[in-house]
Amino acid sequence: MKKTILLLIVVSLVAPMLFAAGQSEAxxxxxxxxxxxxxxxxxxxxxxxxxxxxxxxxxxxxxxxxxxxxxxxxxxxxxxxxxxxxxxxxxxxxxxxxxxxxxxxxxxxxxxxxxxxxxxxxxxxxxxxxxxxxxxxxxxxxxxxxxGRQDSEAPFFARYIIQKYLGLNKVGVIYINSDWGASSYSNFKAEADRIGLNIVSAVNYVQDEKDFSSLITKLRAANPEVVLILDQGAVPQIINQIRGTGWNVQLATLGPGTSEQLINLTGKNAEGLVLSTPFFFDEADAxxxxxxxxxxxxxxxxxxxxxxxxxxxxxxxxxxxxxxxxxxxxxxxxxxxxxxxxxxxxxxxxxFNEPGDLTREYMICAVENGKYVVKEGFDYAKQ
Amino acid sequence: MKEGSYANMWDTPPSYSLYETGEAGRMDYFLNQLINGICQGAIYALMAIGYSVVVGVVGMVTFTHGEVIMIGAFAAYYMFFLSGNQIILGLIVSFAASWVLGYFVYKVCYERFFNAPRHVSLLTTIGFSMLIKNLSQIIFGPNQKPMLDVVEANFFRIGAVQISELQIVIIITVIIMATLLSLIFNKTKFGIRLKAVSQDKTASYMVGINVKRVAMLGNCLGCGLGGIAGLLLAVYYQTIQATMGGPLGMKAFASSVLGGLTDVRFSALGGLCIGIIENLGITVTTASFRDMFAFGFLILVLIIRPQGFVSKKGAKV
Known part of the structure; x- marks a missing residue:
């Protein structure tokens, strides 16, 4: 019995080599x-x-x-x-x-x-x-x-979306306290500090949070010109609750991409939302x-x-x-x-850049009339 | 004074300073956080009221309350979907749906276990809550669903202190429910039977009360209140999800324990306290510490007063 098992093991080890050798000859x-x-x-x-x-x-x-x-x-x-x-x-x-x-x-x-x-x-x-x-x-x-690297989108967001495209300076950030959220925020903050963006308030929450009203009140007290939301699943709720308090601040989000679910969940509250995406199925592009x-x-x-x-x-x-x-x-x-x-x-x-990956040139999208619209194309980042 | 609804808020200039600088601004900010806390605390209070009615009357701890709340929220969701924004209709339907679920909870988890060791029905409620949650995920889908705007998003301002119409509706609904429950308990025969059963089942049986029937109805009543809490939560947070019940059930349990588990008034107070403590805690830190404040407060109170705010046995209003 032992011999049979040993034989099987040997065969299974040798067979792929023979197979591979056969392929290379052909x-x-x-x-x-x-x-x-x-x-x-x-x-x-x-x-x-x-x-x-x-x-x-x-x-x-x-x-x-x-x-x-x-x-x-x-x-x-x-x-x-x-x-x-x-x-x-x-x-x-x-x-x-x-x-x-x-x-x-x-x-x-x-x-x-x-x-x-x-x-x-x-x-x-x-x-x-x-x-x-x-x-x-x-x-x-x-x-x-x-x-595109996980650590390239947040700096892009700080530099091109908030500072250049929106032309705003005072940012309030609300982010999920997870591996992704915390690293996205630290990448965003590093770039913001470098280019002189002013993060007036940054608040976080853990997975499955439902009530954002006290965080929103806290952000509002810092009087930011734009609120950036770093998350995927909770973004619609945060948008709804911000609009529910009658606060008409500019909103931006990094994380959900051009998610259809987000539009379905927020309706007219998402109007004017600005976000980044490396890619977009533009219906106008035949x-x-x-x-x-x-x-x-x-x-x-x-x-x-x-x-x-x-x-x-x-x-x-x-x-x-x-x-x-x-x-x-x-x-x-x-x-x-x-x-x-x-x-x-x-x-x-x-x-490709030196390590062999690339810094994606993100598009800037905004929600207009319940649809994602590309505001600036790929070449924006080159300016 | 009243601000415009946000349907046309895009016409107003973007971002303005809500708060004055200095001491006055800090005070307004603190008051706003207090209002957030009261509103959330009111919902917790309603959950806790339902919870303590169930625990008081049935005499056994339940872990299905989160799912009962969730079913109430979904019932309201479908009712609003069909009827537009008929909030009264929504309240009735969510109450009824959770009442019906409460009947099944009673049949499965309590009826046969009154004389069994307490952990039997406790484990049954945990198992049954999982069953409901998973069934709901299959039936309603695992995704978040958007809630319709049932209450118009108007808001009122006194200086920089702002309260939304929704928050007012929630607080008023909770007060009405608590008052109705109080009337039922004190002014009706049924309420007196409920109180008797929660105080002593054997004695109630001896004076001719149908204990099982009363326990069943009391359980359903508590669940129905949970269903209304579910509706309010759904409207306040504007989304619902099949898995939303778990953390809510824990909050209801914690609020109820804080109040002494079976005393309705003090459970409501417990819910209100937890809501306010959470939100004030967030004022000085951030929401990642929300549950730390809620349960930290609970532990602190229980260390000082192990019996909660009150110590007498039986449901009281």
């Missing part, structure tokens, strides 16, 4: 294979499916238009189940398979970070569409992410609407920003391949070119 020089790590099953399955559909849409379009430098792109999709161990095993397989030129994925920061030492040792790019942990991209020269329609027909559900970023990663790889010109394409040239290329993706302009 490498076709006219095909560039990209490994995809996505949680196709488990809690994040919707996002994994979004990755698969979004990336395949990009590959189909690129191949139909003649490929990248004349070479056909091919996806090798593997299910990481949102599990770091699973993801690492798959990343190692990709690393050993020399026909794989780059990895696209994984979905979570946790999985992507677990894979960082593996891709670093293999000299293989891991380009994550969605990992937003500020520590991820700096882990290796081969790790990249395009979601190309974007066509993209959304295609995605819905293939995936069967409405896209969020995540499949959009997944789509863009394929175009980034394409740009990196094309940047080699007539030279040889290797894992290393893809990495070197990827760090340099600059494209405008569906999710916005994409150019």
């Amino acid at each position: 490498a076709d020089t006219n095909v560039i294979k990209l490994g995809v790590l996505a949680p196709l099953t488990g809690t994040n399955a919707e996002y994994g499916k979004g990755f698969e559909v979004g990336m395949q849409m990009a590959v189909d379009k690129i191949n139909a238009a003649g490929g990248a430098n004349g070479k056909t792109l091919e996806l090798v999709v593997r299910d990481s189940k949102g599990d770091q161990k699973e993801s690492s095993d798959l990343a190692r397989q990709f690393a050993d398979d020399m026909s794989i030129y780059a990895i696209l994925g994984d979905f979570t920061s946790g999985c992507s970070m677990a894979n960082a030492p593996i891709v670093d040792a293999a000299g293989l790019v891991q380009l994550s569409p969605t990992a937003s942990n500020p520590n991820y991209a700096g882990m290796s020269p081969y790790t990249f992410s395009i979601m 190309d974007l609407m066509a993209w959304r329609k295609e995605f819905v027909s293939k995936a069967g559900f409405e896209p969020t920003i995540h499949p959009v970023c997944a789509y863009d990663t394929v175009y980034l790889i394409k740009a990196a391949i094309e940047a080699s010109g007539s030279g040889e394409i290797t894992r290393q040239t893809i990495r070197d070119n990827l760090a340099k290329v600059s494209i405008t993706g569906v999710s916005g302009p994409l150019k």
